[in-house]
Amino acid sequence: MRATRLLSIVMALQVRGRVNAETLASELGVSVRTIYRDLDDLGGAGIPVQSEAGPGGGYQLLDGYRTRLTGLLNQEAEALFLIGMPGPAAALGMGRAVVAAGRKVLASLPGPQGNEAARLSARFHLDPVEWYRHAEPVVHLPVVARAVLDQRALTMKYQSWTGVRDFTVEPLGLVLKAGAWYLVARGGRKVRIFKVSSMLELAATPREFARPADFDLASFWAAELQRFEASLRRETARLRASAAGIERLSQLGAYAAKAAAAALAPGADGWAELSLPIESVEHAALLLLGVGPELEVIEPVALRRRLGELAAEVARRARPARQAPRAAARRKRGESAAKARRKRGEGAAKELRQGATPDNPA
Incomplete structure (x- = not known):
């Protein structure tokens, strides 16, 4: 969505300072011409974007300018990446924050762009769960997500294929794959993957930890998937x-x-x-x-x-069930004998009806 791209440009300039148009275009997957157009629109919306030509030049926000996106709250800012994904947002306990953040982002855009963003948002929906499956119950997910954001250690009882085990871990990130949530966490010196639906008991501790500065969640996940599939x-x-x-x-x-x-x-x-x-x-x-x-x-x-x-x-x-030959023969003989007895009984009854009396014995 264009709204997301405009927000990404503002955030990039605010966090990183000076950035050239070629870098922004490469990161956002659009043309340099599109970036120029977006920067002009941001300037027209009142965001003070300044350009500097020459080697090492680029675009930057005027010194001291900070945007709060029309009063975006901390939790709403945390939930920005979930705009357009109401299901995962609700599972993480961020459903209301995502809705509020989305409205404020749209409100911050110029009229035509805001209308276009709203129109596109109403026409696209993301459903991450596979066909013929339901989203797994993840009652502990909001607590896990809060611990990931606050960098607080977790204790849990975990049901693995080897049995129930106790873990104390430092949560580094959450991954949603094919409708299932996974926690990537460090336990001791090893980084492990835990399925959130397999957590039997869980509690956040007051102990804070320092997240490794060089840890990249997406790169770690891709490498683990490749290793797992190769070993499988x-x-x-x-x-x-x-x-x-x-x-x-x-x-x-x-x-x-x-x-x-x-x-x-x-x-x-x-x-x-x-x-x-x-x-x-x-x-x-x-x-x-x-x-x-x-x-x-x-x-x-x-x-x-x-x-x-x-x-x-x-x-x-x-194959259709078949009787054993001997059993079938015995059953046939029994049926024949029963049939003969019935005939004899019917004959005797008929004779009686035809006049078997004391004066006229049969």
Whole structure:
């Protein structure tokens, strides 16, 4: 949104002093001409932007100028980055602050720009939760967020895959990924990742800590994701798949889609060979079972065998239930005998009805 960009320019000039137009354009992902236009609009709105030509020149705010964005409160300023994300803002306990901050930012813009920003805000919505999933309950998230902002240590009972453990950590940042919140925190000399929904008990302590000046949350998260994915799938399976099979594979995740896109050219039968990173034989077999008969495992042999076993078990359970031959024969004989007895009984009753009396015995 243009409103966000204008705010970013003002904040950059206020925090960093002199900045040239090329740097602003690169950081904000727009053209230099757009930056010039934005700077003119800021000047027209009463923000004293000053330019200086020559080497080392650029744009800066007049000495002593500070903007409070029409009376923005501390909590509203903290919530600025969440404008346009009402769901995450509410989960963090910043819902009202985000709404108030958004209104004040829009009010600070010149009339036409404010109207345009409001129009765009009403037409775009961000929903970070994946399809067929609900946002996880994160009752401790507001406390965690406050501790991150205030740089106060946390104590917690945490449910990990190894069991329940106690931790005392220094919270460095929060990450929202695919609808789940994660805390990045330092415990001792190690920086760890904790899933907020797995925190059983949590409390903020009065102890403050100094956040490492060189810690970059986004860079740390990207590196951890790469390390985790590399350690997760250490084996590779060779597969053959039809065009339909490759299409189904591409829907099993980003790594499978990448493998499907790198498949070799199809042979005369229309099937192509490809390599797929796998986590384990069991996990891969369960995953590939859904591709059905459009796929064949070449290696490893253990995966080929396990996939065959699972397919055979599914086929066995899908067959209609059948009686054992002997049991069926016994049941048939019993039914025949019962039928004969019924016929004899019906015959006797018929004779009685036809005149079996003392004077006229049957």
